[in-house]
Amino acid sequence: MTGVTNRSKSRTLEKKDVYSKSNGVISNGFHGYKEGYETLEKSGVSRRSVYLLNHFFFPLVMVGLTPQIVMLFWYTNVKFGRSYTALITHFCSHSVLGTLIGMWNELSIINTFTAGVIFGYFAWALFWMIVLPGKEVRGPVTPKGNTPVYKDNGFLHYCVTMAGFATLTTVLRYNGLTPTVVYDRFGEFLAFMKVFALCFVFLLYIKGITRPSTSDSGKTGGGFFSDYYWGTELYPRICGIDVKVFTNCRFGMTVWPLMCCMYALKSYELHGFVDSMFVTTILQLTYITKFFTWEAGYMHTIDIILDRAGFYICWGCLCWLPSLYPSVSLYLVSHPVRLGTPLASSILIVGLISVLINYLADLQRQDVRKANGDCLVWGRKPDLIRAKYRIEGGEVRESILLASGWWGLSRHFHYIPEILLSFFWTVTTGFENVLPYTYLIVLVILLTHRSFRDEQKCSLKYGIYWQEYCTKVKHRIIPFLF
Numbered sequence: 166m167t168g169v170t171n172r173s174k175s176r177t178l179e180k181k182d183v184y185s186k187s188n189g190v191i192s193n194g195f196h197g198y199k200e201g202y203e204t205l206e207k208s209g210v211s212r213r214s215v216y217l218l219n220h221f222f223f224p225l226v227m228v229g230l231t232p233q234i235v236m237l238f239w240y241t242n243v244k245f246g247r248s249y250t251a252l253i254t255h256f257c258s259h260s261v262l263g264t265l266i267g268m269w270n271e272l273s274i275i276n277t278f279t280a281g282v283i284f285g286y287f288a289w290a291l292f293w294m295i296v297l298p299g300k301e302v303r304g305p306v307t308p309k310g311n312t313p314v315y316k317d318n319g320f321l322h323y324c325v326t327m328a329g330f331a332t333l334t335t336v337l338r339y340n341g342l343t344p345t346v347v348y349d350r351f352g353e354f355l356a357f358m359k360v361f362a363l364c365f366v367f368l369l370y371i372k373g374i375t376r377p378s379t380s381d382s383g384k385t386g387g388g389f390f391s392d393y394y395w396g397t398e399l400y401p402r403i404c405g406i407d408v409k410v411f412t413n414c415r416f417g418m419t420v421w422p423l424m425c426c427m428y429a430l431k432s433y434e435l436h437g438f439v440d441s442m443f444v445t446t447i448l449q450l451t452y453i454t455k456f457f458t459w460e461a462g463y464m465h466t467i468d469i470i471l472d473r474a475g476f477y478i479c480w481g482c483l484c485w486l487p488s489l490y491p492s493v494s495l496y497l498v499s500h501p502v503r504l505g506t507p508l509a510s511s512i513l514i515v516g517l518i519s520v521l522i523n524y525l526a527d528l529q530r531q532d533v534r535k536a537n538g539d540c541l542v543w544g545r546k547p548d549l550i551r552a553k554y555r556i557e558g559g560e561v562r563e564s565i566l567l568a569s570g571w572w573g574l575s576r577h578f579h580y581i582p583e584i585l586l587s588f589f590w591t592v593t594t595g596f597e598n599v600l601p602y603t604y605l606i607v608l609v610i611l612l613t614h615r616s617f618r619d620e621q622k623c624s625l626k627y628g629i630y631w632q633e634y635c636t637k638v639k640h641r642i643i644p645f646l647f
């Protein structure tokens with residue numbers, strides 16, 4: 166072990182001069198637009214066009230389209246027999262605008278029941294977020310040199326909320342009621358959340374400019390749409406509550422399992438026990454439980470350290486996530502599939518193995534850093550790169566890049582079990598319809614895009630040390646292929 170550490174140290178010294186010339190300064194959260202220009206300029210695209218594309222058209226298109234997509238996705242589920250073909254045929258005969266107007270006319274967005282349930286849940290989540298105990302954990306140092314501190318009570322919060330839901334369900338059923346009313350009126354919930362979240366993100370935009378919580382804030386320099394989409398603050402806190410922890414973990418990631426349970430219950434009310442629903446529910450709940458046991462690790466991912474609290478992250482977790490992530494369960498409520506015990510248990514087993522691999526990979530890089538490299542990886546001394554980087558102000562820090570174990574197979578190997586897992590929880594629906602595969606398709610796009618964004622960030626942060634990692638571990642996601 167010492168050998169590895171010493172070797173790394175001397176390598177670092179050899180590189181000192183090169184490092185100071187390399188671009189070792191951490192990106193300030195603006196997603197490396199400068200590098201984007203340079204690459205595109207080389208290919209003949211003018212700086213002005215790239216600027217407009219990155220700062221104006223892309224955010225504008227995303228802010229304009231994704232809220233409609235969320236609603237249309239739900240509408241296809243309930244109105245068009247879960248068929249994209251039927252939706253497109255309707256577009257052709259009634260126009261897209263006509264379809265959207267028809268959809269909105271069917272919804273009463275402002276109703277006290279929907280608002281009551283949503284704000285009731287907010288109050289519940291905030292209450293437990295504040296009162297539940299948790300170890301103090303420190304996030305990574307920010308580009309401006311701040312170190313955010315979190316209370317690690319996510320797993321407890323998850324347990325309390327699931328127990329609360331079980332109790333509420335029992336009480337309601339005892340009185341002849343059911344929580345599956347959320348399934349019946351999901352369109353209203355979604356419409357309310359969509360509008361609420363758009364306004365909330367606007368308030369965050371204003372807050373980031375006028376009353377930021379920390380120095381990791383400010384405009385992106387790309388105009389209103391860029392600021393609204395990417396956010397104006399990295400770690401906004403309101404009355405001590407961390408906004409991103411709330412939107413991502415206490416809302417998005419907690420509402421997802423609640424909805425899975427609600428859909429499973431609805432399916433049970435309609436069809437009795439259905440094995441496909443059972444398998445998909447167990448796989449999703451296992452994945453989410455895994456997330457909460459590792460929540461402190463999530464504080465080191467680009468969602469938290471790079472992405473600001475804007476439309477992408479906050480609207481995404483308040484609206485996109487509850488609509489899309491549990492959608493396989495939603496589909497199975499009206500399309501129950503009987504798999505039979507051998508097939509159901511095979512899917513369950515391979516799905517659980519996928520969660521385990523994904524978990525072990527995330528844990529491995531975390532453990533190696535915690536032990537400062539003084540540990541074994543797959544029974545051997547780890548292959549490490551002690552990468553230096555500079556934070557704003559010039560201070561140099563060091564971080565470990567693991568180049569063996571899961572992180573030696575490819576640079577984002579853990580995305581493979583993540584994708585396989587969602588394939589397994591989706592394949593329970595069979596191959597009749599493409600609609601339940603929407604989440605899987607979006608996930609593949611999201612993770613591929615994320616791998617590029619992350620590598621751009623790491624390359625900016627670590628300079629030649631990142632190049633060294635890329636030389637050692639040649640492939641991005643799929644070993645020997647990509």
Ligand SMILES: NC(=O)C1=CN([C@@H]2O[C@H](COP(=O)(O)OP(=O)(O)OC[C@H]3O[C@@H](n4cnc5c(N)ncnc54)[C@H](OP(=O)(O)O)[C@@H]3O)[C@@H](O)[C@H]2O)C=CC1
Nearest residue numbers: 465466467468523527530564565566567572579580583619
């Ligand atoms: N279902 C979904 O929608 C999604 C799920 N996920 C899942 O979330 C989890 C975390 O996501 P992930 O994309 O990994 O998070 P991140 O992309 O944020 O993690 C990447 C970070 O890890 C550090 N890192 C990169 N390579 C190494 C290495 N070789 N050794 C040590 N540290 C390294 C770098 O941060 P540093 O600056 O600290 O060096 C890098 O920025 C995964 O399990 C993923 O599958 C992710 C995205 C979407």
Ligand SMILES: CC(C)CCC[C@@H](C)[C@H]1CC[C@H]2C3=CC=C4C[C@@H](O)CC[C@]4(C)[C@H]3CC[C@]12C
Nearest residue numbers: 231418456463468476477478480481482485486
């Ligand atoms: C606006 C939209 C087009 C896009 C919104 C995307 C976000 C909702 C998602 C982007 C990254 C996602 C996540 C990253 C990592 C995670 C860890 C994993 O273990 C659980 C899931 C998740 C929290 C996941 C949640 C959705 C995103 C934030």
